[in-house]
Amino acid sequence: MGSNLARNLASREGNTVAVYNRSRAKTDELLAAHPEAGFVPSFTYEEFAASLSVPRTAVIMVKAGAGTDAVIDELLTVFEPGDIIVDGGNALFTDTIRREKAVRSTGINFVGMGVSGGEEGALLGPSLMPGGSDEAWVTLGPILTSIAAVAEGEPCVTHVGHDGAGHFVKMVHNGIEYADMQLIAEAYDLIRRGTGKTPAEIADVFAQWNDGELDSYLIEITAEVLRQQDAATGTPLVDVIVDQAGAKGTGGWTVQTAIDLGVPVSGIAEAVFARSLSSHPEQRAVASDLPGPADELQVDGVDAFIEDVRLALFASKIVAYSQGFDEIRAGAAQYGWSIDLGAVAKIWRGGCIIRAQFLNRISDAYAEQPDLQVLLTAPYFVSALERAQDAWRRIVATAAAAGIPSPAFSSSLAYYDGLRADRLPAALIQGQRDFFGAHTYRRIDREGTFHTLWSGDRSEVAAEDTH
Numbered sequence: 001m002g003s004n005l006a007r008n009l010a011s012r013e014g015n016t017v018a019v020y021n022r023s024r025a026k027t028d029e030l031l032a033a034h035p036e037a038g039f040v041p042s043f044t045y046e047e048f049a050a051s052l053s054v055p056r057t058a059v060i061m062v063k064a065g066a067g068t069d070a071v072i073d074e075l076l077t078v079f080e081p082g083d084i085i086v087d088g089g090n091a092l093f094t095d096t097i098r099r100e101k102a103v104r105s106t107g108i109n110f111v112g113m114g115v116s117g118g119e120e121g122a123l124l125g126p127s128l129m130p131g132g133s134d135e136a137w138v139t140l141g142p143i144l145t146s147i148a149a150v151a152e153g154e155p156c157v158t159h160v161g162h163d164g165a166g167h168f169v170k171m172v173h174n175g176i177e178y179a180d181m182q183l184i185a186e187a188y189d190l191i192r193r194g195t196g197k198t199p200a201e202i203a204d205v206f207a208q209w210n211d212g213e214l215d216s217y218l219i220e221i222t223a224e225v226l227r228q229q230d231a232a233t234g235t236p237l238v239d240v241i242v243d244q245a246g247a248k249g250t251g252g253w254t255v256q257t258a259i260d261l262g263v264p265v266s267g268i269a270e271a272v273f274a275r276s277l278s279s280h281p282e283q284r285a286v287a288s289d290l291p292g293p294a295d296e297l298q299v300d301g302v303d304a305f306i307e308d309v310r311l312a313l314f315a316s317k318i319v320a321y322s323q324g325f326d327e328i329r330a331g332a333a334q335y336g337w338s339i340d341l342g343a344v345a346k347i348w349r350g351g352c353i354i355r356a357q358f359l360n361r362i363s364d365a366y367a368e369q370p371d372l373q374v375l376l377t378a379p380y381f382v383s384a385l386e387r388a389q390d391a392w393r394r395i396v397a398t399a400a401a402a403g404i405p406s407p408a409f410s411s412s413l414a415y416y417d418g419l420r421a422d423r424l425p426a427a428l429i430q431g432q433r434d435f436f437g438a439h440t441y442r443r444i445d446r447e448g449t450f451h452t453l454w455s456g457d458r459s460e461v462a463a464e465d466t467h
């Protein structure tokens, strides 16, 4: 990632890029492989700092964690007040808040920056999510704008907010990516098991979907992966790949943070847990004989079924994005960041893994109503959900009846129904909590907090709110 980002920077008019890696051989390799970049190599931090013009700007691209702290510590010994240290790794936003505070005390600027787009994005134009101070943004803005992806004429970079805001938004981006990928995988599984189509035939379905409202990078690469034949066996590649999905942790962080903030990101959580379930072969082996439905799924109208799956995917995707933006809104409120949600949607339109046409609809929604409480209640999404909901229900019901796991489809639908319910069984939960723990409850018909004397005469008394 670091070498590609450096090559991207070097390829822009007027830039000269200094490079440093703790392993000298890596630096030598990079210089030998890319003489056209005109890199200035350094083999010590002193040399690196001396080669930069002031204010110095360094972009760290190392494995997030202790490595980031180690490199920051080294840079602090050679940088001066007013210089800028950017961490482009996938740092946990709370680490970024901590680092920003510590570095700021030296007069040096620290910017945590989310970078999305994988290695190709880093080279050709990533989506960039910098946090940090306004002062740092003055210097960094033009540099980052020059290397970011461009979507519909606009650079995919914005100053997201102060200290950890950029890494927070990148974390949620990755959480949404997990949900999007899981939903696509569920759609593939249902079509395969319901229609008997081959992966190559399903690739055609995804390629066709990519011409419509689902148009996105992830749908596009799904078609590519499904079409790929394995050279060794002559069978579809997807059939020889072990069905255990890995994870680097940012999806889990999104869910853990959402739990702390009290934001239901059930679609993202199901996607994270679906990967965990897949990666326990020992548990799956002992459970494989558990009873399931007698009949396999057999679909009558193949085209109608595929259209239902498409609509279920679109509706569930709306839920995943709505939940993700809800988490960003809650994070901004909690940490005091002023985050323009419409601008975030815009910088995800290019360069990054979740780039999609659909993000224009999200930025439109926030442009029309900046204080939108729930993204999926914006008019465009309401009409999309109205169009999709019958199909969505049919698909979730069909999957359940056929014993085909569709955790993200079904949890997204449950979230949608929970959100729109006039009354939830949470009232009963409050009653249970009051019964066993005297946790109290509020009433619909008058102000105050109450407790029923369950082990006494069961009369109701006014009480202190204990949640």
Ligand SMILES: NC(=O)c1ccc[n+]([C@@H]2O[C@H](COP(=O)([O-])OP(=O)(O)OC[C@H]3O[C@@H](n4cnc5c(N)ncnc54)[C@H](OP(=O)(O)O)[C@@H]3O)[C@@H](O)[C@H]2O)c1
Pocket: 001, 002, 021, 022, 023, 026, 061, 062, 063, 064, 066, 067, 068, 070, 071, 088, 089, 090, 091, 115, 116, 117, 118, 119
């Ligand atoms: N891969 C992606 O698609 C992607 C996308 C967005 C963000 N990121 C983030 O970008 C960062 C770099 O990713 P990557 O894929 O390029 O990782 P990588 O290939 O594992 O590169 C790791 C780099 O970190 C250096 N490093 C590791 N520990 C270090 C330490 N203690 N002190 C100094 N340097 C250390 C390594 O140096 P040596 O060469 O000497 O080992 C190497 O240059 C990560 O934080 C990653 O999460 C990656």
